[in-house]
Amino acid sequence: MIPSTASAFSLPAKGALLALLLALGGCGGGGGAEPEPLPCHGYGCGYDVQGPAGMRLRYAPVVEPSDPRANVVFLEQLYQMVASCAGIQAPAPLVVVEKQGTLVSPVDGLAHAGLYYADPDLVLIDDSAWTYWSLKHETVHYLLHHALGNSDPDHTSSLFTTCVELPFAMP
Secondary structure (H helix, E strand, C coil), rough: CCCHHHCCCCCCCCHHHHHHHHHCCCCCCCCCCCCCCCCCCCCCCCCEECCCCCCCCEECCCCCCCHHHCCCHHHHHHHHHHHHHHHCCCCCEEEEEEEECCCECCCCCCCEEEEEEECEEEEEHHHHHHCHHHHHHHHHHHHHHHHHCCCCCCCCCCCHHCCCCCCCCCC
16 A cells, blocks of 8 residues: 555556666665765764753763763863853864874874864864863864854964963863
8 A cells, every 4th residue: 555645646667666776776786986975074973962052072982971071061161161262152063082093184194182174063082182172272273263264274373372271170
């Protein structure tokens, strides 16, 4: 029986439908197009938790939920501290904690403790360097991009010194 939602459509005969599905779907063998890259700069846009202020955080499988790096409320507080210092407000970005040594800049080919990507906004943090300095540093890049349209990859803004070095209390 055809569901009532499909009643307005003309359905092809079974043989024609099967041929169409095989032509569109392929058989999964080689020779096809390369798979589409993951969204969000190849890292995917998924997250484990969203904080009350909107920050989305993916920490698994790199850290456990009990780790302070998985405390999205604390990370939102750090983000807001840097935003207040900079005098720039923007919705919090997606933050992803990655394994040590996996963050290699596409600009210089070197390993980094953190990276910021725009459009869509993504902040990546290397778990080995997690002193929260990296999150604050990448937040400055993010905020400058939102305020000026330029994330200041050359680090000429005084905000990198002023706002990244602010003291804070651990949760």
